[in-house]
Amino acid sequence: MSDIPSELKYSKEHEWVRIDDDGHAIVGITDHAQELLGDMVYVELPEVGTNVAVEDETGVVESVKAASDVYAPVSGEIIEVNEDLVDEPENINSQPYEGGWLYKVELANESDVDELLTADEYADLIADE
């Protein structure tokens, strides 16, 4: 049974979004996704300063089993990436919602967040998989 924190929002591509105190969107991949992929070995992060639209490719997470593209769940400018993952990609497995965060976005449209799935809706999505 994977962990799906109720205060976060989710994309159909298994990314999660948290809004921090500054109103920025923090993005990562879900517990369900990390469990499917297995032990992470490499992470390709997007470049700080890049402007992304919803569903743009924003990096790759690679496990022993497979490489998986990460898609932007919201649009805006990438203002920070999690450099720790370069040396410790396994943080995505051990802390998908905390230390395994991927990047931070300055939102172009706050309404992008409303388009995302709630925790319950995401739970339903993965129950059908």
Add this chain to the structure above:
Amino acid sequence: MAKQTALYPVHASSGAKIVDFGGWDMPLHYGSQIEEHHKVRQGAGMFDVSHMTTVDVTGNEARKFLRYLLANDVAKLFLEGKALYSGMLNDDGGVVDDLIAYFRGPNNYRLVVNASTFEKDMAWLTDKASDFDVALDHRTGYTTLAVQGPTSREAAIRAMSEDCASAATELTPFSSVSCGDWFIARTGYTGEDGFEITVPDSDAEAFWYALIAEGVAPCGLGCRDTLRLEAGMNLYGSDMDETISPLEANMGWTVDLKDEDRDFIGKAAILAQKAAGVQQKLVGLVLEEKGVLRSHQRVIIPGIGEGVITSGSFSPTLKLGIAMARVPAATTETALVEIRKKEVPVKVIKPSFVRNGKQVF
């Protein structure tokens, strides 16, 4: 309905992630395949390999039969318990399966073959044996644990009965011994020292927990694959199959042509291939930048031709992508691999990456 080993309930209750392998429900890992890999390289880990097939070959013509069946020559085995790695070839010289043969005494051998080829192998063995005075006994009701790693033998010896412990202590590499109805071989598929210990199913659970108590870590098929790849050991069905000769699969050393009077299945094809010149070879690839090499990726050797990755993965010990690939025989030291539409340079080496925990290239 998938088959399950006797220890399946133990795996399920240990938090194993169970996957299908050749029709068997097997543990892929018990939490982290990378951590399990490190435990085998640095200490001791154990694998339930009871899904593999054991066939005893006995009878007046057992030795004669195996000298015909196998590309390697069992006549070399004269010390009781000694093991031999060999391919079993078809008439075209292709590999039907790879296996280990243990010499247990005059006209008394034990073969261990792959799980995924069970039906094919049994049909093949039965058919080929029909011309010989031999008996084939497929052993069931046994559990085999592969206990591997630099501290694995001491741990296993402490977990055994006194009789078996003293028999196991005497074992030299690639050799085996029976004690009661236990069978202990100093063999493995990880590139580390260790034992493969076969016990009646009724002894399996107690032995498993005795090994746990000695600090041996449960390990699944996930790290079994990364360990054997690092050690340069072939996986049947990936690195070779019925269409590939041992000469093209880094198994030339397992084909014994010394006794010219010995005929074996596939010999004519092998001799013809040698005379004509072998066109392909199995090499090792190392990706020195970030990334993972994966099976079936295309290999490009500029000016020479193309090949394919037969087994690719990530080496947890080296923290690099590594692979085995079948490439044109003229390939030298570098090549390119097509990874997600980019051509990425790789180093070409002999298919051996790690021995005794250390990089060997």
